[in-house]
Amino acid sequence: MTSRRKFIRKAFGTALAGSALPTIASAFISNPGKSFELEAPHYPGKNYSPNDKVNIAAIGTGIMGFQDLESAVKVPGVKLVAACDLYSGRLERVKELYGKDLFTTKNYQEILDRKDIDAVIIATSDHWHDRISIEAMNKGKHVYCEKPMVHHLDEGEAVIATQKKTGKVFQVGSQWASSIVSEKAREVYESGVIGELILVETWNDRQSPNGAWQYAIPTDANAGTVDWDHFLGDAPRIPYDPVRFFRWRNYVDYGTGMAGDLFVHLFTAMHTVLSSKGPQRVYATGGLRYFKDGRDVPDVMAALYDYPVGDKHPAFNLQMRVNFVDGSHHGQAVRLVGSEGVIDLGWDTVKVSLHKMPKNPGYGGWDSYATFSAAQQKEYEAWYKAHFPEEKPAMISEGTEFSVPKGYSADLDHHINFYAGIREGKPIREDAVFGMRAAGPALIANKSFFEKKIINWDPENAKLIA
Numbered sequence: 031m032t033s034r035r036k037f038i039r040k041a042f043g044t045a046l047a048g049s050a051l052p053t054i055a056s057a058f059i060s061n062p063g064k065s066f067e068l069e070a071p072h073y074p075g076k077n078y079s080p081n082d083k084v085n086i087a088a089i090g091t092g093i094m095g096f097q098d099l100e101s102a103v104k105v106p107g108v109k110l111v112a113a114c115d116l117y118s119g120r121l122e123r124v125k126e127l128y129g130k131d132l133f134t135t136k137n138y139q140e141i142l143d144r145k146d147i148d149a150v151i152i153a154t155s156d157h158w159h160d161r162i163s164i165e166a167m168n169k170g171k172h173v174y175c176e177k178p179m180v181h182h183l184d185e186g187e188a189v190i191a192t193q194k195k196t197g198k199v200f201q202v203g204s205q206w207a208s209s210i211v212s213e214k215a216r217e218v219y220e221s222g223v224i225g226e227l228i229l230v231e232t233w234n235d236r237q238s239p240n241g242a243w244q245y246a247i248p249t250d251a252n253a254g255t256v257d258w259d260h261f262l263g264d265a266p267r268i269p270y271d272p273v274r275f276f277r278w279r280n281y282v283d284y285g286t287g288m289a290g291d292l293f294v295h296l297f298t299a300m301h302t303v304l305s306s307k308g309p310q311r312v313y314a315t316g317g318l319r320y321f322k323d324g325r326d327v328p329d330v331m332a333a334l335y336d337y338p339v340g341d342k343h344p345a346f347n348l349q350m351r352v353n354f355v356d357g358s359h360h361g362q363a364v365r366l367v368g369s370e371g372v373i374d375l376g377w378d379t380v381k382v383s384l385h386k387m388p389k390n391p392g393y394g395g396w397d398s399y400a401t402f403s404a405a406q407q408k409e410y411e412a413w414y415k416a417h418f419p420e421e422k423p424a425m426i427s428e429g430t431e432f433s434v435p436k437g438y439s440a441d442l443d444h445h446i447n448f449y450a451g452i453r454e455g456k457p458i459r460e461d462a463v464f465g466m467r468a469a470g471p472a473l474i475a476n477k478s479f480f481e482k483k484i485i486n487w488d489p490e491n492a493k494l495i496a
């Protein structure tokens with residue numbers, strides 16, 4: 031019978047040639063249940079000269095725009111010089127936080143026309159992502175665009191082509207791509223400690239006191255303080271509606287539903303850890319079960335994906351879900367289940383545990399052999415002991431846990447990666463191709479859900495298979 035260690039070598043000998051397998055795998059096995067704090071590779075990794083400034087502007091200063099700015103301005107030499115939003119109150123706020131002399135506008139073209147701006151952060155509603163990204167790169171700006179990279183499946187190709195044509199740095203803003211927990215999870219996965227990947231389970235469960243995606247609407251919102259016409263963009267023309275403006279995620283005209291908004295992070299994490307290009311097939315289901323507030327996207331969604339063999343993983347199945355009703359075990363997670371153990375990736379932790387086998391044969395000690403005669407049972411037990419002698423001592427039930435240090439921000443690391451790409455030409459963690467390989471699988475879940483059918487996908491080229 032193959033021992034655990036031999037099995038690990040056998041399973042990963044070819045797929046992960048040259049990985050640090052023996053050292054890491056044995057470290058886990060001899061250190062059951064230990065907790066480790068990860069080291070944060072924050073700036074300053076490099077001392078930029080005082081002249082090496084990057085002037086940035088924010089386009090879209092809502093919830094995420096402000097968070098992006100908080101991270102961006104922490105990177106040495108990065109200076110916010112302008113901001114654009116469609117609601118006056120948010121432009122007032124950006125001045126309150128970043129200085130009353132900051133240039134602000136409701137027209138992003140005025141930002142793109144300025145020669146002194148090197149890079150823009152695009153944190154608008156999803157339906158503007160591709161258009162502003164393309165215009166910005168064509169006008170010579172580097173782009174940090176919030177996830178999902180695009181609103182519709184057919185928009186990805188033009189963003190990728192524009193990035194290639196202009197040579198501008200383009201990063202999609204899904205933080206798990208640069209997080210130290212994903213890096214550690216990848217190292218653990220590539221060590222082979224969990225054996226051969228069998229399936230992945232991922233989820234994001236949430237609820238909030240004022241309701242999921244029922245964000246606050248300011249009392250001064252009106253057709254004067256909000257540029258509704260501009261907001262609509264390529265969406266159907268309808269009269270001003272503050273609910274649609276401030277809670278755009280709930281409507282397919284402006285957002286991408288649970289899949290585009292939240293599946294996309296889970297794909298980013300998974301693809302980072304597994305070096306995967308994506309799935310080849312999905313079936314998604316769900317429904318609008320709880321939030322009967324006029325939204326036209328589901329509040330429960332579950333999808334089953336098939337992944338083909340990748341450079342660093344075998345074919346496997348993925349189940350992904352988002353639920354907006356039960357937030358009791360709030361949070362998002364990715365669980366990689368291997369033949370030998372499990373890696374649980376959270377926002378701040380990576381936990382590794384090896385399968386705990388029952389002492390006796392069968393599932394939980396139950397097996398058909400218990401129905402045999404006493405003599406047969408004895409014979410079978412002797413055979414079992416002879417064939418599975420090594421499994422018991424190697425069991426780790428508590429798990430080994432790695433966690434981020436206090437105050438760690440994956441968001442900051444993701445921005446650091448972006449500016450290192452601009453200044454040093456460092457590889458971008460979530461470039462346009464990666465961005466589409468995360469957004470595409472999320473958007474095909476929507477297509478499957480609305481059309482009630484299986485959707486096929488080409489993970490190499492990030493395109494729909496008709």
Ligand SMILES: NC(=O)c1ccc[n+]([C@@H]2O[C@H](COP(=O)([O-])OP(=O)(O)OC[C@H]3O[C@@H](n4cnc5c(N)ncnc54)[C@H](O)[C@@H]3O)[C@@H](O)[C@H]2O)c1
Pocket residue numbers: 089090091092093094095114115116117120136138153154155156158176177178203204205260261275276278291
């Ligand atoms: N990476 C993450 O963890 C994360 C978290 C939240 C949101 N996001 C993404 O960030 C984006 C923004 O989400 P949010 O929660 O900040 O939304 P939000 O509604 O709080 O803010 C969006 C802002 O964009 C502005 N806007 C829309 N169209 C514009 C245009 N054409 N020009 C200028 N401004 C425009 C609106 O006025 C609004 O203030 C979304 O794509 C979302 O998916 C990412």
